[in-house]
Every structure is written in C-alpha cells, then in structure tokens.
Amino acid sequence: MSADAADALARSPLHERHVALGAKFASFGGWEMPLEYAGGGVLKEHSAVRDAAGVFDVSHLGKARVRGAGAAGFVNACLTNDLGRIAPGQAQYTLCCADDGGVVDDLIAYLIADDHVFLIPNAANTAEVVRRLTVAAPAGVTVTNEHQRYAVLAVQGPQSAEVLAKLGLPTEHDYMSFATTTLGDTELIVCRTGYTGEHGYELVVPWDDAVAVWDALIAAGVRPCGLGARDTLRTEMGYPLHGQDLSPEITPVQARSGWAVGWKKPEFWGRDALITEKTEGPRRTLRGLELTGRGIPRGHMDVYAGGQQIGETTSGTFSPTKKVGIALALLDTAAGVSDGDLVEIDIRGRRAEARVVKPPFVQPSVRA
Template sequence: MKKTPLYDNHLALNGKMIEFGGWLLPVEYTGILEEHRQVREAAGLFDVSHMGEILVRGRDAGAFLQELLTNDLSKAPDSKVIYSPMCYENGGVVDDLLVYKYADDHYLLVVNAANTDKDFAWIKDHLSGHVEAVNVSDAWAQLAIQGPNAEKILQEVTDFPLSGIRFYSFIPDVMVCGVQAMVSRTGYTGEDGFELYIPADKAPKVWESLLELGRALGLVPVGLGARDTLRFEAALPLYGHELSAEITPLEAGLGAFVKLDKDSFIGKDALLNQHNQGLKRRLAGFEMVGRGIPRSGYDIADNGSRIGFVTSGSYSPSLGKNLGLAMMDSRYCQPGTEFDVIIRNKAVRAKVIEIPFYRKKYRK
C-alpha cells in the first residue's frame, strides 16, 4: 500500500486507516457523522495527497488538451481551473479531472488517485505535436480545507488576500505557514474552501500548523468517510460510481462540461449520437420511503422489472434522511416517481427527488 507524507500524522491523531485505491488513508478520526457536521458548521482539513498530478507542457499543449477533453479550454484565462471528463472513443469515461491553466503552454491535470497510472498511460498514448507529459504526483502533497470558516482560518497563515481568489481559480505562488504553495478554490464538499498544493516533504509542517491555529475556529481533521458523505449530499460525481468506462458524462448529468460544438475531441461522435437520439438512462436522486439505506450496486425495480441501479447511497447527516443516486431508465427520473430499491432481496419503496440534495449559499 502507498502512504501519503502525512501517514504518521494520521496515526498520531488515532486515524482509522483503510485501503483506498491502493493507498492507506484515514476513513475517520472521531467519527464520520461528527466530522461531517463540523465541515458543514465550521471547517475540516483533508489529506488528499493521494490524488494524481500530471504536468502537460509545450507549444501545442492547449490544442492537445482540447482534443483529449470534452470541455472547452480555448477561452480559459491563465490561473483558471477547468473541470472536464476525459472520454474513450465510445463515450465512456477514462476519468474526470481538474485542469489548472498556468499559461497556453503549461497545464497541471489533477486526476483521481486510483486512475493516475491509467490516465498517464492514456495521455502518453495520445500525445501529438510539441507536448510533454510528466507524472509529478510523488512531488506534491495536497491538503483541502473546507467549510464556512475555511477562508478565515487559512487567512491566519498567509499574507495573500484570499478573498481575491475566485471560485475555480488559483494562485501559483502563495506563502502558507512559511511554505510556498499553489492555492486554489474548488472543493468537493458543497462548501466553500481551498486546496493547497505543497512540496511533499513540507506537508507535515503545514498540516500541524493549520490544525493548531484553526482549532479555535472549529477546524478538525476529516477522513474519507465524511468526505464521501459530504460530496454525496452535494451530488458531486465519484469515479467508479456516477462515472465509469460504462457511464457517459451525458448520462451522469454532466452535459455542461461536454462541449459538442467543439471541432473535435475523443468520444465526440459517440456522445453527439447519444445526445441526438436522447438518453435512455440518466442519473437521478431519490429518497427512501421505506426503511433501509441504499448502497452502491443495489438494483432498482418497478413491478419486479429492473430499471437501474444505485450508484451511491447513504444516510444524509445534514438532512436526516436515507438518500441515493441512481443510474436508471429516463422514463422514471421525474421528481415524485416511485420505484423499489432491492435491499437484501427485499423491495423497499423510494421516490425521485431533485439533486443536489444539499445546496449551500456561498460566494462564488
């Protein structure tokens, strides 16, 4: 198993370690529900150093990424972060990722941890023009601070005016806790927050300083368990669940990030065809009417006939309900439509509701 530079810090905090995508990571410290609520009400600090980073540079880097990704990077200014799926020719998803644009010839791709090697191989196989791709994942550590107090806490350890960083933007060089960092404002929780990209060997210093200085404002370390319930409530996709090689971004409700009017990109023909024919299935949110928690992979049925499957499901700590996301027959996706979730061979009633389940009002 791989370990992040903060492995010993997690043990010192009594983090419960589990295997995730080939990494040993903390699933919780004091408890998933408590950590979840702390992020919603104050702030949480996440170790996301397992995420992959791939540097793409060269004169033709922009044109190469335009062909590789479904989103449109052509009008993106420097210091902008762009979210995009990366697809196979058949429209299935290789990965979903963030593109950090430093300049027209300089980009950093942040990819899902378990997909880093696969993504890097895919990128190398499709290189064209004057472009270089380098997997720099081992050089970086990544911390995320999320929650309503995130800006106030982080401002305590930097002189840079954080209020000037707009949503989905970044600043390449910011001193944080005396360490040079790249600071962005994206997040994966439904709350405001920042990501800190720092040299791997500096991660313990920044982690410890933030937790110490932020304690008075409610900052706590948060594990993978609450990270998942937080992103789930905000209906943010998780690769391998709402997205996969078998699920297209259009089916996953990510049409806003698929620019079918671009000249070309890998997977365009398949996605355009799917768009023109109409989606036979798509992602929908639901709440349980009967008792039971829906889990990933559970079948969804109507009168005994399978109409889809659960992609993610959980008790929602913020809403106090058992909720789920499902890939299902489009005819059943209207809010209020009822169906059955098959839980341990028993049909339990559920109904479609709008997503995201949780919507926080904060400045973007």
C-alpha cells in the first residue's frame, strides 16, 4: 500500500498499538486495518481463536443509532429480519435490501428499547444504510451516523469468557444478547456475538477509551489477531461476506440467507421481489466447495461440471483447520448439482477437483 493511499484511509483509534505490534496493514472498506501481526501471521492467529482466544480490532465496522417513538417498529419495517422475535437486550442479524431484493448490507441490530435501536453495518456501507433509513424515517424518529464515536473489539475463542471474567466483565448472557457494563471508568456494551464460529463477544467501546480497553485485554492474555485470520475463520463457517457472497447483485435467497428474513412480516424493503424469487426458486444458489487435492481457490474463479461452466466462486481460501482449499460459490440451479457431487474449479488455468458440501466446513462451537 502506497503512503498516499494509506493517508486517504480512515484509521482505528488503535492504529498506533497495531504499528507497535508490527502489523501488516490492508484496506478494508475505506479503512487501514491490521491484516496480521509480526511473529504470528494468519495461521497462528487463526489457531489462537480456534484453540484459545484472540482479539480483533473491528472498529472499521459502522455504528448508527435510530431513536424516537416507534423506532423499533420503523427499523422492522425496513430491514428483513423480524425484530418482533427478540426483546430489549438482544441483538439480531438482519439485511438491508433494495427493492429488487439485492443486499445493500448485512448488519447487526441491537434492540435497546422500543424507541432505541443501535445498528452495526459494514464499514463501506454505513453511509448508504444511514441515508436510506434517514430518507424513510417518519417524523419523530432520528437516524444518526456514529461511525467514529465507538470502537468495536471482538474477543473470540473457547477461552474468551475466561479472558473477560479476569476483567470483571459479564460473560454469562445468552448468545445474541448484550449487557451494558463498565471497565474502570469506561462504559461499554458486551454482546455475545462474533464472526468466527467460536464462543465470543464483541465489545462496543467509546472511541477515546479504546486504547485502555485494548491494553487491558492484551494484559489479560488474549492474542491480537488481524483481519486475515478473521476471513479464514468466517469462511470455514460459511459465513457470507458482503461484497463477495452477498451484494446488490446477490439476494438472500440466492445466498441461502433466507433464515434472516421475516417472511411473514407485512413490510420490509425488497419484500415483494424476495417472495417472488423464493416462490419461483432462485436461478443460482450459494454452495460450499472443498478441494479433494491441492490448490487454494479465491473469489471469481469459474466452476465447471461435465465440461460446462456452472458458476463461479465468491470466496475462497486455505482452511487452516482442515488443511485443504475451500470456497463458497454461486452455482446455477439448472445444473442440478447436489451435495457430494464433484465439480472443478479453474485455479489460474488448472482444473482442481472439488466436492460440493453444505457449510460449515468446520463444526462451530457457538450454540444459540
């Protein structure tokens, strides 16, 4: 990354901590964020999360707040999932769709009260999500972009509860629920969420207090991990990444994310298009592919069956846990491919055999 390019990117409040740890940086949604750290690397950081505990700085993720009488009902009429299924103090994975069913963003909604919802969109899409909600908001409901008011630290792994308990932070709340607490003089939110498939927590921390909380976590014995490991971890789980496995061109029906759609709700953005697609069946479907031999698939590689191209990969990586190449791919429904079938991925001009599988590739430890 050139100096000029780096200067144009936003930075986390923990940037200097990452520099001191010898981080290698990359651009993520307009932010300069750590990809991996010196003395670790993606494989060791990945293993730390699967076996112990790691902390990711994901402060590039967006933050937005919707407040006012009927705020929860308003959000529920816009986003796909049904906020009526959860109670205050719980969080929910949901989607912001366009009228044609394409996914503008996938995000987490924190239901604080009937008049208060906190949203965590993806970095690159925060402004657009806020814009759409602002345009649609009724009188008395306000939507504010708080992208750089809060940092987010994801503590993930089988020992994550032990790490937070050392600091006196709550750990016993249910999956997809959150608690407001304090660490010293800092008020923060601890939510039982993550993007790794492991038991874990995401801490929403005031921007100016991020360094103190980060230092406390490192002192408690958690390993700093970069976003490279976060990507291999989420791919092993088959979790979609917006811009690759979900996008304005890839609907939740195609991406097999229909579980995040409140199909019985009378209203949400893209409802008519999605119901039509669900009823008629999608023309393509996101599937898992696991190589039978050597090779590392990446996104946008052609997939073949019987000599015919039947789709392309959307994400691909080497699985540090399974020691094999894995991928997510959009495959034509008309091809009639089923789990267990063999296909081929064109990896830089070489056809690599892969088996169609249903993600996750690795059994998650997270339990609802």
